[in-house]
Amino acid sequence: GQNIDQPTEMTATEGAIVQINCTYQTSGFNGLFWYQQHAGEAPTFLSYNVLDGLEEKGRFSSFLSRSKGYSYLLLKELQMKDSASYLCAVRPQGSYKLIFGSGTRLLVRP
Protein backbone atom coordinates (compact mmCIF):
# COMPACT_ATOMS: atom_id res chain seq x y z
CA GLY A 1 0.00 0.00 0.00
CA GLN A 2 0.93 3.65 -0.06
CA ASN A 3 1.08 6.21 2.72
CA ILE A 4 2.16 9.79 2.21
CA ASP A 5 2.30 12.25 5.10
CA GLN A 6 2.57 16.03 5.08
CA PRO A 7 1.79 18.63 7.72
CA THR A 8 -1.72 19.97 7.33
CA GLU A 9 -0.96 23.65 7.69
CA MET A 10 2.02 25.96 7.99
CA THR A 11 2.39 29.69 8.47
CA ALA A 12 5.38 31.80 7.51
CA THR A 13 6.33 35.43 7.08
CA GLU A 14 6.85 37.24 3.81
CA GLY A 15 10.53 37.19 2.85
CA ALA A 16 11.33 34.21 5.04
CA ILE A 17 12.21 30.61 4.21
CA VAL A 18 9.88 27.68 4.80
CA GLN A 19 10.45 23.94 4.52
CA ILE A 20 7.54 21.60 3.85
CA ASN A 21 8.26 17.98 4.66
CA CYS A 22 6.84 14.86 3.10
CA THR A 23 7.38 11.27 4.21
CA TYR A 24 6.23 8.32 2.22
CA GLN A 25 5.89 4.57 2.38
CA THR A 26 5.10 3.01 -0.95
CA SER A 27 5.29 -0.36 -2.59
CA GLY A 28 8.05 0.57 -5.02
CA PHE A 29 9.19 4.06 -5.91
CA ASN A 30 9.70 5.76 -9.23
CA GLY A 31 9.88 9.46 -8.45
CA LEU A 32 8.46 12.17 -6.22
CA PHE A 33 6.70 15.31 -7.39
CA TRP A 34 5.74 18.58 -5.76
CA TYR A 35 2.79 20.57 -7.01
CA GLN A 36 1.36 23.93 -6.00
CA GLN A 37 -2.38 24.41 -5.92
CA HIS A 38 -4.22 27.66 -5.31
CA ALA A 39 -7.75 27.41 -4.03
CA GLY A 40 -10.20 26.40 -6.74
CA GLU A 41 -7.50 25.86 -9.32
CA ALA A 42 -5.68 22.87 -10.75
CA PRO A 43 -2.22 21.91 -9.47
CA THR A 44 0.84 23.30 -11.19
CA PHE A 45 4.11 21.39 -11.40
CA LEU A 46 6.97 22.56 -9.20
CA SER A 47 9.59 19.83 -9.08
CA TYR A 48 10.49 16.21 -9.72
CA ASN A 49 13.05 14.10 -7.85
CA VAL A 50 13.96 10.55 -8.68
CA LEU A 51 17.54 10.45 -7.36
CA ASP A 52 18.77 11.44 -3.92
CA GLY A 53 19.79 15.02 -3.44
CA LEU A 54 18.70 18.57 -3.93
CA GLU A 55 17.10 20.01 -7.04
CA GLU A 56 17.09 23.80 -7.18
CA LYS A 57 14.82 25.85 -9.37
CA GLY A 58 14.76 29.55 -8.60
CA ARG A 59 13.19 30.24 -5.22
CA PHE A 60 12.05 26.65 -4.91
CA SER A 61 14.21 23.63 -4.09
CA SER A 62 13.26 20.02 -3.50
CA PHE A 63 15.21 17.35 -1.69
CA LEU A 64 14.87 13.59 -1.73
CA SER A 65 16.26 10.78 0.40
CA ARG A 66 15.02 7.45 -0.92
CA SER A 67 16.52 5.44 1.93
CA LYS A 68 14.58 7.52 4.45
CA GLY A 69 11.41 7.85 2.39
CA TYR A 70 11.66 11.59 2.86
CA SER A 71 11.42 14.72 0.80
CA TYR A 72 11.11 18.41 1.47
CA LEU A 73 10.18 21.46 -0.54
CA LEU A 74 12.09 24.60 0.37
CA LEU A 75 10.62 27.97 -0.50
CA LYS A 76 12.91 30.99 -0.20
CA GLU A 77 12.12 34.71 -0.17
CA LEU A 78 8.48 34.00 0.45
CA GLN A 79 5.93 36.13 -1.32
CA MET A 80 2.27 36.61 -0.51
CA LYS A 81 1.36 34.79 -3.73
CA ASP A 82 3.06 31.67 -2.36
CA SER A 83 0.06 31.17 -0.08
CA ALA A 84 -1.36 27.94 -1.49
CA SER A 85 -1.54 24.23 -0.91
CA TYR A 86 1.58 22.23 -1.66
CA LEU A 87 1.03 18.64 -2.71
CA CYS A 88 3.59 15.88 -2.45
CA ALA A 89 2.98 13.01 -4.87
CA VAL A 90 4.76 9.72 -5.35
CA ARG A 91 4.87 7.62 -8.48
CA PRO A 92 4.90 3.91 -7.70
CA GLN A 93 7.25 1.58 -9.50
CA GLY A 94 5.92 0.30 -12.80
CA SER A 95 3.25 2.94 -13.15
CA TYR A 96 2.88 6.50 -14.35
CA LYS A 97 0.07 7.35 -11.95
CA LEU A 98 0.62 9.66 -9.00
CA ILE A 99 -0.43 9.08 -5.44
CA PHE A 100 -0.96 12.38 -3.67
CA GLY A 101 -0.49 13.28 -0.05
CA SER A 102 -3.15 15.28 1.72
CA GLY A 103 -1.37 18.55 0.96
CA THR A 104 0.05 21.31 3.14
CA ARG A 105 -1.77 24.65 3.26
CA LEU A 106 0.79 27.42 3.52
CA LEU A 107 -0.22 30.86 4.68
CA VAL A 108 2.26 33.66 4.07
CA ARG A 109 1.72 36.67 6.31
CA PRO A 110 3.07 40.20 5.81
Place this chain on the structure above:
Amino acid sequence: GAVVSQHPSWVICKSGTSVKIECRSLDFQATTMFWYRQFPKQSLMLMATSNEGSKATYEQGVEKDKFLINHASLTLSTLTVTSAHPEDSSFYICSARAGTTQETQYFGPGTRLLVL
Protein backbone atom coordinates in the same frame (compact mmCIF):
# COMPACT_ATOMS: atom_id res chain seq x y z
CA GLY B 1 4.75 24.44 -21.55
CA ALA B 2 2.17 21.76 -22.23
CA VAL B 3 -1.45 22.87 -22.05
CA VAL B 4 -4.38 20.75 -20.98
CA SER B 5 -7.93 22.02 -21.21
CA GLN B 6 -11.15 20.78 -19.67
CA HIS B 7 -14.71 21.44 -20.65
CA PRO B 8 -16.96 22.46 -19.08
CA SER B 9 -15.37 24.35 -16.21
CA TRP B 10 -18.62 24.39 -14.28
CA VAL B 11 -21.68 22.19 -14.47
CA ILE B 12 -24.84 22.07 -12.41
CA CYS B 13 -27.23 19.23 -13.03
CA LYS B 14 -30.20 17.48 -11.54
CA SER B 15 -29.86 14.22 -9.70
CA GLY B 16 -30.15 11.25 -12.03
CA THR B 17 -28.72 12.92 -15.11
CA SER B 18 -25.41 12.10 -16.76
CA VAL B 19 -22.61 14.57 -17.22
CA LYS B 20 -19.72 14.36 -19.68
CA ILE B 21 -16.41 16.10 -19.01
CA GLU B 22 -13.81 16.49 -21.73
CA CYS B 23 -10.05 16.65 -21.24
CA ARG B 24 -7.88 17.74 -24.14
CA SER B 25 -4.13 18.08 -24.56
CA LEU B 26 -3.78 21.12 -26.78
CA ASP B 27 -0.16 21.10 -27.91
CA PHE B 28 1.04 17.57 -27.36
CA GLN B 29 -0.10 14.01 -27.75
CA ALA B 30 -1.03 12.39 -24.48
CA THR B 31 -0.34 8.69 -24.35
CA THR B 32 -1.85 8.53 -20.89
CA MET B 33 -4.46 10.65 -19.16
CA PHE B 34 -5.50 10.48 -15.54
CA TRP B 35 -8.73 11.45 -13.85
CA TYR B 36 -8.77 12.75 -10.28
CA ARG B 37 -11.47 13.87 -7.90
CA GLN B 38 -10.97 16.41 -5.17
CA PHE B 39 -13.42 17.15 -2.38
CA PRO B 40 -13.19 20.48 -0.50
CA LYS B 41 -10.03 20.86 1.55
CA GLN B 42 -8.86 17.40 0.57
CA SER B 43 -6.16 16.22 -1.76
CA LEU B 44 -6.48 14.72 -5.18
CA MET B 45 -7.73 11.16 -5.33
CA LEU B 46 -6.86 9.22 -8.45
CA MET B 47 -9.95 7.68 -10.02
CA ALA B 48 -8.59 6.03 -13.13
CA THR B 49 -5.79 5.85 -15.66
CA SER B 50 -6.78 6.20 -19.29
CA ASN B 51 -4.63 4.94 -22.13
CA GLU B 52 -5.43 5.79 -25.71
CA GLY B 53 -7.21 2.98 -27.49
CA SER B 54 -7.57 0.71 -24.50
CA LYS B 55 -9.83 0.32 -21.49
CA ALA B 56 -9.24 2.54 -18.50
CA THR B 57 -7.74 1.16 -15.31
CA TYR B 58 -9.81 2.13 -12.29
CA GLU B 59 -8.56 2.58 -8.75
CA GLN B 60 -9.99 0.47 -5.98
CA GLY B 61 -13.39 1.66 -4.89
CA VAL B 62 -14.18 3.57 -8.08
CA GLU B 63 -17.20 2.20 -9.95
CA LYS B 64 -16.31 1.77 -13.60
CA ASP B 65 -19.97 1.60 -14.62
CA LYS B 66 -20.70 4.90 -12.95
CA PHE B 67 -17.62 6.77 -14.16
CA LEU B 68 -17.25 5.93 -17.84
CA ILE B 69 -13.94 6.87 -19.39
CA ASN B 70 -13.20 7.01 -23.09
CA HIS B 71 -9.77 7.84 -24.50
CA ALA B 72 -10.55 7.82 -28.20
CA SER B 73 -7.57 9.80 -29.42
CA LEU B 74 -4.16 10.96 -28.28
CA THR B 75 -5.55 14.39 -27.46
CA LEU B 76 -8.94 13.66 -25.94
CA SER B 77 -10.28 11.72 -22.97
CA THR B 78 -13.80 11.97 -21.62
CA LEU B 79 -15.25 11.17 -18.22
CA THR B 80 -18.99 10.57 -18.00
CA VAL B 81 -20.60 10.60 -14.59
CA THR B 82 -23.70 8.48 -15.09
CA SER B 83 -26.85 8.95 -13.02
CA ALA B 84 -25.17 11.62 -10.94
CA HIS B 85 -26.17 12.07 -7.30
CA PRO B 86 -25.41 14.90 -4.85
CA GLU B 87 -22.53 12.91 -3.36
CA ASP B 88 -20.83 13.03 -6.77
CA SER B 89 -20.52 16.79 -6.44
CA SER B 90 -16.80 17.46 -6.53
CA PHE B 91 -13.91 19.01 -8.42
CA TYR B 92 -12.84 16.71 -11.25
CA ILE B 93 -9.36 17.23 -12.64
CA CYS B 94 -7.64 15.49 -15.49
CA SER B 95 -3.94 15.31 -16.20
CA ALA B 96 -1.98 14.19 -19.22
CA ARG B 97 1.39 12.63 -19.69
CA ALA B 98 3.16 13.47 -22.91
CA GLY B 99 5.17 10.35 -23.53
CA THR B 100 8.10 8.25 -22.49
CA THR B 101 10.53 11.16 -22.26
CA GLN B 102 8.19 13.36 -20.27
CA GLU B 103 8.00 12.59 -16.59
CA THR B 104 5.63 15.40 -15.70
CA GLN B 105 1.88 15.23 -15.65
CA TYR B 106 0.19 18.41 -16.78
CA PHE B 107 -3.12 19.20 -15.17
CA GLY B 108 -6.23 20.65 -16.68
CA PRO B 109 -8.03 23.56 -14.98
CA GLY B 110 -10.63 21.25 -13.47
CA THR B 111 -14.39 20.90 -13.71
CA ARG B 112 -16.58 21.74 -10.78
CA LEU B 113 -19.68 19.54 -10.68
CA LEU B 114 -22.69 20.33 -8.54
CA VAL B 115 -25.51 17.82 -8.49
CA LEU B 116 -28.77 19.12 -7.05
